[in-house]
Amino acid sequence: MSSSAKGDAVLALHRFGMGPRPGSIAAIASDPRGALIAELDRPLTLAAAEGLPSSAKAYRTVADANARRTAKAKQAQQQAKKQQVATAGTAMVEGASEPQSDKQAQDAGDMAAKKAADAVPDPGRPIYLQEAKVRIEAALNAEIGFAERLVWFWSNHFCISANRIQSMSGAYERESIRPNALGLFVDLLQAVEMHPAMLFYLDNLASMGANSIAGINRSRGLNENLARETLELHTLGVRTGYTQDDVISFSNVLTGWTLVPPGDNPEHGGEFTFNPRLHEPGGQTVLGKLYDQEGVEQGRAVLRDLAAHPATATHVANKLACHFIADTPPPALVELMARTFRDTEGNLKEVAKAMVSSEDSWSLPATKLKRPSEWGVAMVRSTGITQIDPTRFTAGQELLGEPLWRPPSPKGYPDDEASWIDGIGRRLDIANNFAERAAATADPHDIIENVMGSSISPEVRQAVDRAESRQQALALLFMSADFQRR
């Protein structure tokens, strides 16, 4: 095996994949680029997710629990109040202290209510953790992990936040991102913008047109959030020529995109629905074009045009290149990817192939700092471990400032070195902690030879050789630039 082939295999795993696993370098060394492309032809479905609830089901489960909690609290409150009043009455008859029965009854009621409410567990958190486990283990088990990296990329591009809608956060990715991450951009765009989790996250559920049936007699009205972020973040990109009027028109187009209330419908609660009572009637002009379709079709038509807009091609190509290749990617590479996007009507698999077929993608030095989630998965992969405790793993991600499915804003997590480099110190504590646990089963020299493919700088090798314990050796290895940069 030539050293350059081996070098390309290592680069493929770090830059485009989830990091090397035992034996993975040898497995793809004969044709690293071919192996990356071959991985894109495999389906992205997750067998392990079969038992998990759909987003609508998860949403209903949490809504049911909330309803039960409220009912139980109310019941307990009333009971406690009655009891308190009765006790106070007895006390009065017996000539005891002056009653403060109202206040006491209120306090007793509140306490009982809280206790009763707390007795109903929140099903949202366990669902989140199960989803996290399936997602992380898919990354741990992937041969290279290029396809999974693309899922992560698109999930972050079209992010929602579990802080707003925890029950749906994992199912959202499985239902909208995963089936379309290697398909056509227009299908991906429509899947995410119509997903209840996105409608919830970007405040579209109750957005109503001023002249809609519901809007005529209400003080509430239009919410621009979904329309604005779709233009600014999801498609055209910021400062690409759309105006505030375009945002308002597009917001009107999207009125009525909501979900079935869970209380009314035990079968379809939480699913997408178009509610005509909220929808602004009539045509809307967005980016100079009149859209006069009926119902949900009006919004779909706008999304189709946004997907086909040249600015979208450039925005998406640039973001992909920034994520995979360099914080400031070569313009020629971005142009190649944007052109591929335009020429193939947004075929994302072709765009990904164009990226890995470009010389730039293989010749540029490893300047990207892995994000905490990538680095954490790479660490675990290097030890050959394929199963994790999601509580622990997600807590680690949170400590490093990248809690799973909880980005600070609709912009998602940043991708540049400056955003993450200050977390190096904290990474060291985590590496140290993981190394302590992994040292029982993972040998640092073995990882260098059989996982990193001995493609590691002599300085790192020496640091590992001289370490005072396997734990320290592993911590230094995980923290090395060879392991953190890609």
Place this chain on the structure above:
Amino acid sequence: MSFANHLPTRREMLIGSGALFAWTQMPKIARAEGRDPRLLVIILRGALDGLGAVAPVGDPDWVGLRGESALLLDGKTPALPLDSFFALNPAMPNLYRLYKKQQALVVHGTATPYRERSHFDGQDVLESGISKPGAVSTGWLNRALVAMESGGRVDPAGSRVLGVGAVTPLVVRGAAPVMSWVPQKLLPASADTQGRLLDLYQHTDPKLAVVLQARMRLAALGGLPGMSDPMSEDPTFAPPGIARVRAYFAEAAATAARYLARPDGPRVGAMGFVGWDTHIAEGAITGQLANLLGALDGAFAAVETNMGEAWNETVVAVVTEFGRTARINGTNGTDHGTGTVAFLAGGALRGGRVVADWPGLKPGQLFEDRDLKPTIDLRAVLKGILKDHLRLEDRVLASAIFPDSADVKPMTGLVG
């Protein structure tokens, strides 16, 4: 994945270095004698400088070897006299107090059969009980439990499979069921690990070096200018994180003791403490090593306090993979050596003495003209404890526990 100040919800992922056995029955023979012995083994990873911990102040060649770094009875920070020849590092007042009560003893000039200088292999030999390094998956303490006849093991709540890998030190890995505990505090990367990483970054990634250095400075807030100089032996400078290390050692030891003290708890445990590889600026008197020994001293106190009545039936054995060079090196540190000390503490001991067959410190007396010569096989010490404290038989000790060690007789009179 662990991971440090953190919320209670993060406890889940912070797995420490401790392991205990789910073992609720006292060894049969000990039980017949009406005893209920406890054994806690602490592995010091990185190779403890035995001469810096327990100094041979009565040896005429001592000061010549260490110069300014030599512990002395009449130094600025006087060492604590153990007998007419040896003195204890002044950072260990608790151990000294126990020694005076005959509840601690020191074995000096001891080593495992391993004679090379790799930490990994050295620790494997120390923990596996097998005389040569190589692929081993069980430790001598676990095999000792398997060998003991017990009235049946019960698996107490809390013994569960952990999410990622094992946390158990090799010395307790094996067929007997292990229970692990989760310390509340995350042991941060040691100053030594940070220093090594900084050195690595300075040679490979200047940007990462700048960030790590800034973090280390921040952690040392209140430290003096020049504190980032690894050669600094300024006694007023306490390295960043030593307070956290102290807290961690104390908590881990206290937790182990509380489990071992329970009537229905395990009887045997082990844990590892890292950070003993003192190549640069060892600081036996006021620096790095003194700080670590102080933290270890706190762990002794924590075990004693949390054991309660059970302390009287307890032995704590503190062992390390090998010693360090007898001479101080060019960076005021010491390099990988051979002979070193083992500390024993606990109410079950016949303590108050230093067990040694002193080899001397003249060049001809040093092992390979560099290390304290090992004159006591550490396996003899461990076998003595297993035999007299837990009542394992010689035959088993020489085969299943420490294979091929028939010629290493268990040391007598340590316990009882």
